[in-house]
Every structure is written in structure tokens, then in C-alpha cells.
Amino acid sequence: MKPQMTVAEFIKQAREAGHDALGLGHDVEALMALAAVRRQTFLEHRDEASLRSWRELVGEVASMETPDPLTTRWLAIEHVRLGRAFELVAADDTTLQADATTWIATLGAEERQDVRHRFELDWVAPFKVAAVASRG
Numbered sequence: 001m002k003p004q005m006t007v008a009e010f011i012k013q014a015r016e017a018g019h020d021a022l023g024l025g026h027d028v029e030a031l032m033a034l035a036a037v038r039r040q041t042f043l044e045h046r047d048e049a050s051l052r053s054w055r056e057l058v059g060e061v062a063s064m065e066t067p068d069p070l071t072t073r074w075l076a077i078e079h080v081r082l083g084r085a086f087e088l089v090a091a092d093d094t095t096l097q098a099d100a101t102t103w104i105a106t107l108g109a110e111e112r113q114d115v116r117h118r119f120e121l122d123w124v125a126p127f128k129v130a131a132v133a134s135r136g
Contacts, residue, residue, distance in 0.1 A: 076103040
């Protein structure tokens, strides 16, 4: 079986070849949308592989050209979410703290707490649905 290619490796390989099969290597909005899909996958599967895939995509967006204010805000929010996600699954990412510090400074303390709280609600939502369903 062929080993899986990471998102970053796929994008790098496509850029080096001068094409991008998915049309997302240079499209920040497409990368952001794919990151949202990966975040949802993580919330459903709660595994480290989907968390790292989500992290890779956010990292790709962060490494692109100087982001506009909306992308900067998105990066800040995603880094708050990623920080909490890594805590929840007790995983470690050596570069996340430094990256997060760069981006989350654009959010106020109250706003960071609100993003964190909303992410925690997304995290427990499947358990709440299961509890309601079991009560009949």
C-alpha cells in the first residue's frame, strides 16, 4: 500500500509541477474551506490524524502571502480552536504555541474565550444528541 501523502506534500508537489489538480494550491479561500471540512472531520472522528490534517491546512494558509484582515481574523480563530483541540485529545504540536501567539494577538481576551467556548460546545454536541436520543 502506498503511504499517505500529507496535504502540505500534495500542495508542494503540485506547485513544483506547475499545476494544481484541485485548484487550491494558490487559492486561500479554497484552503480555508478545506480546513473547515477537516475541522468538522476532526469533530466527528476525534482522532489525531484528522486534527493534524486540519492543522496542516491552517498552516498552509498562514504561510501564504501577507493575509488581508479577514484572513488574519480567520487564522486567529482557527488557532484558538486548534489550541483547544490539541488540549482535548492530549496531543502535542511543537510549533502551534508560537504560531498561535502570532495570530491570536489580533483577538481580544473576551473574544478568544468566546471562540474557545463555542468550540467546546461543538465538541460536546454529539454527546448531548446521544443523551437526548437515549431518553427517547
